[in-house]
Amino acid sequence: MKRISISIVSVAMVLIIFFPVFVIFEWAFSTIWYGTSLFPTQLGFRSFIQVIQAGLGKSLILSFTIAPLVVLFSALISIPAAYIIGTKDIKSKKLIENLFLIPLIVPPIVSGIGILSIYTQLGLIGNYMAIVLVHMIGATPYMFRSVEASFESIDPSIEEAARVLGATRLRTILRIYLPLVTPGLLSGSVFAFSWSLNEFLLTLLLGLPNIVTLPVFLYRYVGGYYISPGPASAISVFLIVPSLFIVYLMEKYIKSEYVAGAGIKG
């Protein structure tokens, strides 16, 4: 009974996740298909050529340079904060942890409209770094939680041992803590990266006309009263493939317990 229910859930998960992805690939690589049969009538690269001519290259560069910057800056903010909150006995620790989650609770449309008026006044609409900052709103909480869990799982006497043996606080962080929180940092980076890659609403509100990331670019083909599944799917391929690749790397190089933010053993 137990086994059967597990099998049913597994099959359902596979179908839910892979069926849409499969259809996306079908659309992307079809030249002629009306969507009425299981497979495209004619395969080809027409959709890809169409989106490349429409400016895919620029969007690719934007998306894949913004995301690493978002990862970098959210890591730089999160590491010191996670070190203090994860390893020191501080008052209202729970409160601070919850404050770090607020960005995920406030709907992006709400914060977006607020930021829109501020950015308009400051002249930051369509500014590259301003978009990086906006992506960090959602990315940093993931990064922080993941890194903090890693810090928390480290025995505090390890820091004391390093200090007593002659390491300054900075060297203790660099030589002892950083290597030990690397798994948490990596899993946080994956979340932050995919958050930035998939961020749509805030980028649309605050990025136009200069910053057309992949999701915003994709919106051109599905927005309003029309839908062109071919080009939209071609763009989606560039969003899906890196995600699948990252998941593959994580599976291969990082133990799954780290991904969950459980941190270091023993």
Added chain:
Amino acid sequence: MSTILIQNLKKYYGKVLASSIEELEIKDGEFFTLLGPSGCGKTTTLRMLAGLIPPDEGRILIDGKDITNFPPEKRNLTMVFQNFALFPHMNVFDNVAFGLRMRHMPEREIQIRVKEMLKMLRIEELSDRRIEQISGGQQQRVGVARAIAPHPSVVLFDEPLSNLDAKLREEVRYELKELQKKVNITAVYVTHDQAEAMTLSDRIAIMQSGIIIQIGNPKEVYFTPVNAFVASFVGGTNFIEGEIEKEISQDRVLFRSIDGLLIEARKGMVNNYDSKVLLVRPEAVELKKSNENGIKGTIESKLYLGGSLEYRIRIGKNSTLKTFASSVNDVGDVNSNVTVFIKDAVVIKS
């Protein structure tokens, strides 16, 4: 190798006085132990020495230099931890080398020094092992090697053996004793285990509720404890209530128990005003079967402990004595009469 001087050192946790030491000097090359039950302030004192917690009052001087406000890394002392606290992402070699690298020792000398340390602790074959691949006893040896490798002025030990099982504990204790003979280190050792304190220390300070109540070498502390707490903390005890009948000489007295028995004893460190009790260590009691000229007693209980027998002898209405005898030296069964000789007794504060 340095002298430590502690002056009026105090630490409060909230309003509770966790540790208060008026004056304490630990000599160069001395193995000094803070012994006491959990919560007596011994670990707090050690952590203040290490610089891991700041004292509320007082000073700590090492070789005359005031280090009270120095961060831990500037104190040139190292520490062995109860839970080993080895760096999990480094192998054995790198753990031991850590303190040397922090002191910017040339890599060639590090190689030599670390090998020497690993050899001294008989773990040279573990050099390339990861920490999780070695046993608890081996881990603590790495912890000791790591602490001694930089030749610090003082090595602090925070209950280093209490996370090991009984057999390993004895083994590593022996290792520490050997090591102490080989390298002449100034060591401050914290433990609640009197056997560890006795075997390892030059001097022992016994702490209770944040203050030191007696300092002395293991023999002094064992044979002439200041009060009943110290007496029972460092060994087995028999307490006989009563009063000093008269002084025989400067340091010997005649003690009259409440049952009227007269026992000759050392005077110990009692004042006239103290309430007194007579301490008789179990091993200072000798039992004889024959009807000789001594204290008459009756065997009240007898327990076989394998190699030895534990007797409880009633010597009066209000007093019994516990003692051990080799199990080949059985003096009789329960209710039989024996003669009791008290080889050594001391009057202490109750």
